[in-house]
Amino acid sequence: MASGAATGVDSGSDSGLEAPLPDDFAGRLVRWQRLHGRHGLPWQGTRDPYRVWLSEIMLQQTQVATVLDYYPRFLARFPDVAALAQAPLDDVLALWAGLGYYSRARNLHGCARRVMADWGGVFPARAADLVTLPGIGVSTAAAIAAFCHGERISILDGNVQRVLARHRGLDEDFSRAAPRRELQRLADALVPHASEMPVYTQALMDLGATRCTPRQAACDVCPVRRDCIALAQGRVHELPRKARATVQKVWAHALLLHAHCDCAGLWHVALVQRPATGVWSGLWTPPLLDEAQQAQRRAHAPPIRAHEAFLHVLTHRRWFLTPWLCATRGGDLPDAVALGLDGDQAAAMRWWTLDQAAGLALPAPVRARWLGWMEELTAA
DNA sequence: AAGTCGGGGAC
DNA sequence: GTCCCAGACTT
Known part of the structure; x- marks a missing residue:
């Protein structure tokens, strides 16, 4: 589907998935990121898989501002995967306390021990191998592989879902499997050359976190506003569609x-x-x-x-x-x-x-x- | 596919 | 009060 659309033949549908791929989408994001993206966060400026992995786990469903309180302390106590694997689980939990989702800490510790036992103390490079480790799902695996090794693989976290859903005008519930697969296909078709994967991946996240926000999106300074379907239709604030609330x-x-x-x-x-x-x-x-x-x-x-x-x-x-x-x-x-x-x-x-x-x-x-x-x- | 798992930032 | 965050795992 994506390759046919890329020829420029519009099927006539208003579906963003069937429309032509946006021109130079990745290039615009990469140039924007260099000028306006987030820089200087403690887990940036490194391709050390341990540091990237630790940040990705801490950032699961957790805002940057919260992680900033925990990441440096944790890294000082456990400077590398060997130190983490050697520590008792209770020591790991003591530093994780307050962050929430405590199975993350248990899986983090188990993952460090698996890396030591099965991978000679070196994180595997490919997302397909990373995803076999405890606590690393498809999103985290893709982020680590893209940031550390330039793997051409798309991430699809909450930020990226929002950016792509709006830019393509996709009014679907992405908690469902089929729409999620479609969005994944679109994201796959947009990834740039390997050399630009780290900055492109960061760009998507930064755009979602600082411009294409859930409420009051800053569309006037968006690098891809030119062909944003939600903006053209005046539906930015309606997308992505919300899944139904859970009962407490x-x-x-x-x-x-x-x-x-x-x-x-x-x-x-x-x-x-x-x-x-x-x-x-x-x-x-x-x-x-x-x-x-x-x-x-x-x-x-x-x-x-x-x-x-x-x-x-x-x-x-x-x-x-x-x-x-x-x-x-x-x-x-x-x-x-x-x-x-x-x-x-x-x-x-x-x-x-x-x-x-x-x-x-x-x-x-x-x-x-x-x-x-x-x-x-x-x-x- | 649905339920479970924290805590807090921003509004 | 609201929404949701660089999701993964279990059933």
Whole structure:
């Protein structure tokens, strides 16, 4: 389809996929990128696959401004793939805590070990091989291959979908497989010579992130406005079509903050490590008590100081968390049963000193309130 | 194809 | 409040 359209024969359809390929699309983007693209980000100016890979994983569904806080710290602690592979997973999670999507950290660590074990410590160059590694999907594989090795392969992340959907005037739901394949074919037909792949790939991303934005697109300074179908039709703000919203479920748990002061006057706090799957996987949290477990805990002394619940919103959940504060003193550290825990959480519970706890991988809403809770628990 | 997985930036 | 971000993985 694309080759026939490139001859300049317009089928008469208003579909951007069947229209002629835009002339010099990549060239215009490349020239724009050199002048107006984003430069100087910490993961730019290198073709080191480790650094590019790390940035791509961190940037999955995560904005640049957020990653800027994490990337340098992570790189300083794990300067190369060997250092990352050698580290315990808990050390990786501790540096990832707060970034979200914690399976990324688990897969990152697994990927580093696979690169060491199966690839001699060198990331494979081709996207087809990269995509076999944990945590690297088609989008990330294409980005690494294009940035580091100039592979002629198209990326199709959220930014690029928006740019192409608008420029070709494609009013389809790209969360569906068939329209997505069509868009992929278009993107494939637009890739330039290998020598321009790194800057072209960056250009598409930068245009989507800084000009062709979801709202209030800056079409007046767009390098491809000349033949943008959405702009000509006055439909920029309508594209791409939105997929239907997901339904949020409601959760409610008590968050049991139990601190114990031992005979030496040293404070400890009980935390449980979350399982490898599910929300906050691998992170350490105060025990989470559902309704039955709350009843179980209420049957025990000592008493609880309950705070007002706070709301924590995740993509699919509205989560009401009620902090329960409890301080005890003297003797041995209470066991999990004494705290009212059962089964899995009892097995996953550990006592930590406050200094130790501060260095663990804590979820963002726990980290944000941690010092206040500890201060209240250890006061008087 | 649909559901699961965080947190925050920008509006 | 809203939308969505350099998506991957499981079912």
